[in-house]
Each structure stands twice: as structure tokens, then as C-alpha cells.
Amino acid sequence: DTAVSQTPKYLVTQMGNDKSIKCEQNLGHDTMYWYKQDSKKFLKIMFSYNNKELIINETVPNRFSPKSPDKAHLNLHINSLELGDSAVYFCASSHPSGTDTQYFGPGTRLTVL
Amino acid sequence: DAKTTQPPSMDCAEGRAANLPCNHSTISGNEYVYWYRQIHSQGPQYIIHGLKNNETNEMASLIITEDRKSSTLILPHATLRDTAVYYCIVRVADNYGQNFVFGPGTRLSVLP
Numbered sequence: 001d002t003a004v005s006q007t008p009k010y011l012v013t014q015m016g017n018d019k020s021i022k023c024e025q026n027l028g029h030d031t032m033y034w035y036k037q038d039s040k041k042f043l044k045i046m047f048s049y050n051n052k053e054l055i056i057n058e059t060v061p062n063r064f065s066p067k068s069p070d071k072a073h074l075n076l077h078i079n080s081l082e083l084g085d086s087a088v089y090f091c092a093s094s095h096p097s098g099t100d101t102q103y104f105g106p107g108t109r110l111t112v113l
Numbered sequence: 114d115a116k117t118t119q120p121p122s123m124d125c126a127e128g129r130a131a132n133l134p135c136n137h138s139t140i141s142g143n144e145y146v147y148w149y150r151q152i153h154s155q156g157p158q159y160i161i162h163g164l165k166n167n168e169t170n171e172m173a174s175l176i177i178t179e180d181r182k183s184s185t186l187i188l189p190h191a192t193l194r195d196t197a198v199y200y201c202i203v204r205v206a207d208n209y210g211q212n213f214v215f216g217p218g219t220r221l222s223v224l225p
Contacts, residue, residue, distance in 0.1 A: 004156075041198070043157065043215040090156050101147070102213060104156030 003027050004105035006091050012111045013081055021076045021108045023091030031055070032074035033092040033102065034066060043090070049074055078110075086112045116140065117201045122220040125195075131188040133219050135201030138182045143205050146177060147213070148186045150197040157200065157215075160186065191223045 004025045013019055025032065033056075034046040048056035052068045063079045078085060091105040118136045125131040137146065147162040161168055161175045163184075168175040174187040188195055200218040 042217065043151075043200075045213065092156070101159040101162065102149075102157075103159065107154070107156050 004091055004093055004103050006089075006105040006108050008108060009106065010109050010111075012113065014113055015081055015083060017081050018077070018079045019081060019110070020078070021089055021091075021110070023074050023076070023105060025072055025091075025093040025103070025105075027093055027095065027103060029093035029095040029103075030071060031094045032068065032071075033094075034074065034076050035090040035092065035104075037088045037090060037107075039087070047074075047076075081110075081112045083112050086110055116203050116214065117216055119199070119201055119216065119219045121217065122222070124222050124224055125188075125191045127193060127223055127225050128190055131186075131191040131195065131221055131223070133186040133188075133199050133201075133221065134183065135186070136183045137201070137203045140181050140203050141205070144203045145205070146175065146181075146184050147202045147204060148173070148175065149200045149202065149215075150195075151200070151218070152194075152197040160199075191221075193223050193225065195221065196223045197221060 007022045031050045033048045035043050036046055037043045046058055046060045047066045049068045065077045068074045088107045088109050090107045092102040094102045116139055145162050145164050148160040149157040150160055151157045161170055161173050163175045163177055177184045198218040198220050200215050202213055204213055
């Protein structure tokens with residue numbers, strides 16, 4: 001009964017490849033997020049979706065494209081992977097219940113060789 | 114940039130209370146104080162949040178000063194499993210256009 005799940009947990013790939021990370025939440029939340037945590041351990045938001053609509057798009061290269069097929073899923077597709085894309089990517093979700101607390105997935109460690 | 118400042122690291126003896134401070138001198142009247150923690154290699158975990166009153170739940174207590182310019186997260190009886198990076202964040206609740214901005218946090222080490 002995992003609340004926020006991500007697949008895969010680990011992803012190792014070559015530069016220039018295209019890859020996707022999937023995220024699913026079974027909490028019934030309306031809002032989902034993608035965060036990136038780099039080697040310096042800073043956690044930065046990339047995207048936020050509310051009811052399948054893009055709300056926040058930080059200064060992320062357009063090689064990164066989020067896709068939300070429904071409210072329970074927010075997938076992250078990355079084109080032409082670069083070395084600097086190596087990081088841990090976290091998906092999160094929240095519900096506008098007055099607390100707006102976010103629930104995070106376990107993370108996907110992406111390594112670009 | 115994060116609107117909070119926290120000490121980079123703290124130690125606490127197992128079984129003792131861990132008091133983690135956070136300064137947020139520019140907090141706005143409608144911004145909440147949230148605390149999250151990240152145990153090594155895991156996703157961040159929500160701990161507690163508050164607006165102006167002190168709050169307590171099964172994990173921790175949150176003490177917010179009267180002027181709201183600082184707060185303290187209290188873990189009443191720290192265990193080894195509480196070793197983690199603790200993040201203090203200020204944000205307007207339910208504001209989809211405003212990010213949760215995570216600063217470097219405080220690395221708490223609970224020692225046996």
C-alpha cells in the first residue's frame with residue numbers, strides 16, 4: 001500500500017539517451033511534483049502539476065518533459081541525457097486540505113555515463 | 114533561495130531531547146513553518162507544521178516564537194533512527210504557485 005511510488009529505483013544510462021521515470025500516488029492527491037537532488041544534496045523543485053495542469057516549471061532545460069496522464073501519475077521524460085543530469089529525482093504529491101503537506105516517493109537515482 | 118537559516122549540524126545523545134532551531138526573520142503573516150526530514154537515501158518525510166501556535170504530534174513538537182521570527186523543532190526522546198537532515202521551510206499553505214524551497218538543513222546525528 002505504498003503511497004508514492006517511483007520506478008525505476010536506479011537508472012544507469014549513456015549520454016545522449018532518452019529515459020523516463022514513472023511516478024504514481026494512491027493517496028487521491030490533486031497535486032504532484034518532481035524534485036531533483038544533486039550531489040551537493042540540495043533538493044530543488046522542477047515541476048508541479050495540479051489536476052493534470054502544469055503549475056510550476058522552474059528553470060529546467062526543455063529536455064525535461066513531465067507528463068501527467070491522470071491525477072495519480074506524473075512521469076518525467078528526459079531527452080538527450082547529459083552528465084549533469086546525474087542526480088536523485090524525487091516525486092511528491094499533496095492535497096489542498098489546508099495543510100498542503102507533501103508526501104515523497106523513495107527516489108530514482110539516475111547515473112549518466 | 115531558502116527563507117530560513119539553520120545550523121549545518123548538531124549532535125544529540127540517544128534518549129535526550131533534540132532541539133533544532135530555525136530562523137525565519139522575514140516570514141510573512143500568512144506563511145506557515147514546515148519541518149521535514151530526510152533519512153539517508155530516502156525521500157523527505159513530513160514532520161510537523163504550524164502558523165503561530167505551538168504544535169505537537171506523535172513525532173515532534175514545534176515551538177514558534179511570539180514574533181514568529183524563529184522556531185524550534187523538538188524531538189523529545191531522540192533515537193538512533195532520528196539521525197537525518199532536518200529541513201525548516203516557510204511557505205503559504207495551498208499556494209500552488211509557491212515552491213517548497215529546501216535549504217541545506219541541519220544534519221542531526223543521534224549518538225549512542
